């Protein structure tokens with residue numbers, strides 16, 4: 001014991017690495033989607049993907065459109081239950097469009113699997129998915145993932161759009177929570193460390 005309180009979360013991915021990876025992915029996708037007849041549509045999955053989507057968007061060097069979908073995944077601590085329903089649907093018609101689903105994290109794969117099925121029923125010209133984070137070891141259903149930012153271990157993460165009970169989306173980097181039960185007991189635990197001490 002050295003008297004210094006243990007940090008409740010570790011830095012997993014820095015803002016610098018997030019920034020660099022978003023640039024690489026946007027570049028790769030721009031190359032592949034350049035030949036599309038109409039601008040591709042990036043479908044942001046609310047709310048976790050918003051920061052990632054914004055960072056991708058500003059780095060695309062082709063014209064793209066943006067739409068949003070919001071789903072409720074009846075989450076359990078540390079992940080989703082797999083029961084998914086759309087709570088806010090897309091505004092535009094996806095028929096004949098080249099669509100890219102933009103996810104924050106793919107964990108069991110149930111949510112993305114549901115989204116892919118739902119969007120493919122709308123007759124898009126093509127359907128792809130990009131996720132910032134991939135917890136591949138936790139996959140329950142195999143799901144196609146054309147682009148992925150970082151594969152991460154089985155840890156609960158917050159920041160850069162990802163929340164815990166609505167908190168921490170505005171943390172600029174990705175943090176790995178050390179003790180999810182402790183955070184569940186005291187959801188503001190990281191707030192004091194991250195913001196009040198600055």
Ligand code: 5GP
Nearest residue numbers: 079080106107108109110111156157162163
């Ligand atoms: P899946 O359906 O792939 O199991 O889970 C996808 C959803 O679970 C994500 O969109 C996210 O809402 C939630 N989720 C899974 N792992 C994490 C995590 O480590 N941190 C946060 N904040 N959400 C997670």
